[in-house]
Amino acid sequence: MRIVTGDDIRRVCSWPFAVEALRAGHMMPPADLRDSLVENAGRKMLVRTAWIPGLASGVKAVTIYPDNPSLTPPRPSVQGQVLLFDEAQGHVVAVLEGVDLTAWKTAGDSALGASCLARPDVKTMLMIGAGSMARPLIDAHRAVRPSLDQVLVWNRGQARAEALRQSLAEDGIAAEIVTDLDAAVGRADLISSATMSTEPLIRGAALKPGTHVDLVGAYTPAMREADDAALTRGRLFVDSFATTIGHIGELMIPMQTGVIAREDIEGDMHDLVQGRSGRQTPDEITVFKNGGGAHLDVMIAHAVYQALKGR
Known part of the structure; x- marks a missing residue:
């Protein structure tokens, strides 16, 4: 069994590496998924399991402490580990640092969705939220859409927005803090x-017209980031039917009120990657819900483990 640290993951990972690992994983049969979520005083513990036939199986256990980034010194809001099992014989082959893997998996998932749905000539990206996932999402999207040459940053707190803007500027990325969200949209x-x-x-x-919307944040039945009009104006896609429908308020709430129906969700990542669905015209709005799931962690973890073998 190999212990894979965050430094190990960073040695082999790049955004093209992560996106292609997820793309390859979605050419495999759909995963069998199970989740367990418990909560205490706004803090959560999430255990996710996935079995991808022919690839690998795994368990991801994480805690979600929303106030951690505000601590001195700050800590990640998401912490945990991933167990990767050999698919053929069932033994543990690796334990991987979950914080680093989560960032590569989450942002890579959104970037893969954008590679299938966003117009190839997109220029301006709006990042809503300046937390720990903001920079990975910006970098991942720019990796699959190099035409993105301007980033707008909106956040409720000015300090985090300015820190993100400065980080981007230091790397030569044109960035602007915006306060009027509608205008930025x-x-x-x-x-x-x-x-x-x-x-x-x-x-x-x-x-x-032509905008691609990547919804990442909502992960509970009470959470959502886009209003009913955004969902009805856009063509709807998800990374996984199993981790979004019936689990996340982004879709649950408008389904319960009759604004959208299951039939309005046109495809998942398997459909997108395998060419069964996708953008049809330059002017249509596409909406992609990133629901996550242990199958994505397993895909990245398997690719990382394979890349580290022999090193």
Whole structure:
């Protein structure tokens, strides 16, 4: 059994590596998934399991402490580990650092979705939220859409927005802090949202034709980031039917009120990667819900483990 640290993961991972690992994983049969979520005083513990026939199986156990980034010194809001099992014989082959793997998996998932759905000529990205996932999402999206040459940053707190803007500027990326969210939504060609919001932030009325919307933050039945108009104006896609429908408020709430139906969700990542669904015209709005899932962790973990073998 190999212990894989965050440094090990960073040695072999790049955004193209992560995206291609996920793309290859979605050419395999769909995973069998099971989740368990417990909560105490706003803090959560999530255990996710996945078995991908012919690839690997794994368990991811993480805690989610939303206030951790505000501590002195700050700590990650998500902490945990991933167990990777040999698919053929069932033994543990690796234990991988979960914080680092989560960032590669989450942002890589959104970037793979954008590679299938965002227009190839997108120029302006709006990042809603300036937490720990903001920079990975920006970097991952820019890796699959190199035409992105401007980043708009919106966040409720000015300090985090400024820290993100400065980080981007230091790497030569044109970045601007925005305070009028509707106006920023109307400027963006690609919108990525990673917040803890329970009230919609993205108003569909403000979206311009051709925009791709990447919804990352919501992961409980009470959470959502886009309003009903955004969902009805856009063509809807998810990374996994199993981890989104019936689990996340982004889709559950509008389904319960009759705004959208299951049939309105046109495909999952298997459909997108295998070419059964995707963008059809330059002017249509596409909406992708990143629901995560242990199958994505298993895909990245397996690719990392294989890349480290022999090193």
